[in-house]
Amino acid sequence: MxxxxxxxxxxxxxxxxEEKNISYLIDQIRETLEPTGYAYELIFVDDGSRDNTLNELKVNAExxxxVFYVELSRNFGKDYALKAGIAMASGNAVITMDADLQHPPQMILKMLYHWEEGYDIVYTYREGENPHGKGYQKVTSRLFYKGLNMLSDIKMENGTADFRLIDEKVVKQLKLIDEYEIFFRGIIKWAGYKQIGIPYVPxxxxxxxASYSFAKLVKLAVTTIMAFSARPLYIISMVGLLFSTVAILYIPYVLISYCLGYAVSGWASIIATIAFFGGLQLMLMSVIGIYVGKIFMQSKHxxxxxxxSSNVVIVDNDLIRI
Structure with missing residues (x-):
């Protein structure tokens, strides 16, 4: 090669x-990249860690x-941490990966091979089920990608990871994106360019x-689908139209029954109908409310x-230690 x-x-x-993973990960990356002759920089973003992660980063930076580090003021979430690191990147290509060693550093060599072939983005997706994942994580992962592909305007392979290589011309465009609740896996697909996906086994x-709970996964699914498509709004519009049509068709039945003196249905059926349509309206309004809430948060800027804190600043697109 x-x-x-x-x-x-x-x-x-x-x-x-990730205090116990930092030094080991650095050693693994060094073993992988040193023979290639590439110059490289490692930009760690401490996303509000409560252990000694920051101290480990400072020691390794010395x-x-x-090795550079950026400390965020609190836990903002993985995608915002990625954005903070990408904003600091000065390389001809940016590689994003997790710190827990589930993304094998040796896969970087395959990414470089495809990058040299001319691909602008080389992303990875999990091959089969995650052999180390919990039961609910496997189920929610499948449902997440199926729901995302069905309800949004982007298509992603099951198990698409935040382990990817991005060419500098793509990075320049990513740095311009400023939106609330950013989701990089979706943004990368949406951006276009010449992409190729390669399978990996975590x-x-x-x-x-893993720090992702079931509740966080559900929240991620909802916010991601709504960030990449207005299709849920169209769906609830169709549902509303359907039930409105059914209600209109029910009116002649009520009038005929009244004219012929038939007994009107009892209070139980009436209450059940009111409860059903009341719940349906609340559900539809909640979807609209989420979109309005996202607009409100985005408008705050x-x-x-x-x-x-950090040990680095950017000067003329180069990282300078401080």
């Missing part, structure tokens, strides 16, 4: 309570001149447990994240 040794890579790694976490 011929490597473009005059190119520089920026590896962005969001980190949340040892390795190409490794077992080096240490620690608050920053997506706040940096508390």
């Amino acid at each position: 011929a490597y473009l040794v005059d190119k520089k890579l920026s590896i962005v790694i969001p980190s949340h309570n 040892i390795h001149s190409n 490794s077992k976490r080096h240490t620690g447990e 608050r920053p997506n994240y706040i940096i508390r």
